[in-house]
Amino acid sequence: MNEKEKQKAESRVRILDAAARLFREDGFSATGVDALMKEAGLTAGAFYAHFKSKDELFDKTLEHIFNASAARLTKGLDLAAGRKTVQEFMTRYVCEGHRDHPDLGCAIPAIGSEISRHSKKTGAQMSGYLNRWVGLFERNLEGTPRQRREEALRLVSQAVGAILLSRMVSGDLSTEILSAGARVK
Secondary structure (H helix, E strand, C coil): CCHHHHHHHHHHHHHHHHHHHHHHHHCCCCCCHHHHHHHHCCCHHHHHHCCCCHHHHHHHHHHHHHHHHHHHHHCCCCCCCCHHHHHHHHHHHCCHHHHHCCCCCCHHHHHHHHHHCCCHHHHHHHHHHHHHHHHHHHHCCCCCHHHHHHHHHHHHHHHHHHHHHHHHCCHHHHHHHHHHHHCCC
16 A cells, blocks of 8 residues: 555544544534534545545444444453353443443444434444344353344343433433443343
């Protein structure tokens, strides 16, 4: 890779990082290209050298967020340690840091409503990410395949819901939601 290609690749990552923060913080619809590029430290005109449209950026940003989230949540986990792995994952996901920093966390509780209104391609990305998460849980739970799948889906829903609700309320109720939401029975 020559210097120009390297610089373009680095700029693209800066745009994706800025978009990931701003989309989760302010929402996709509320984030303009000018503000996004300013956050990335680039001119607005440079946007189209990297992406055809804001919609393409949304899909690439989700992929960027999903990969980073998966890496962060599974780092150092023994992915074949049974229920202990599921509990550790839930504890990492359903926590005060995630609640307090939507700009750094999972895209689902931060911009899930915008994801649901986007393209079929975006829906397929979302399904792929959730299936990775559900699959990790299924491999580490006991029971029949159907029981493992249902429990995995319940736990994913519980985790996302706990983060979403804990951000909507304050004080002790928020903390109680996190505590209950992180628990694997």
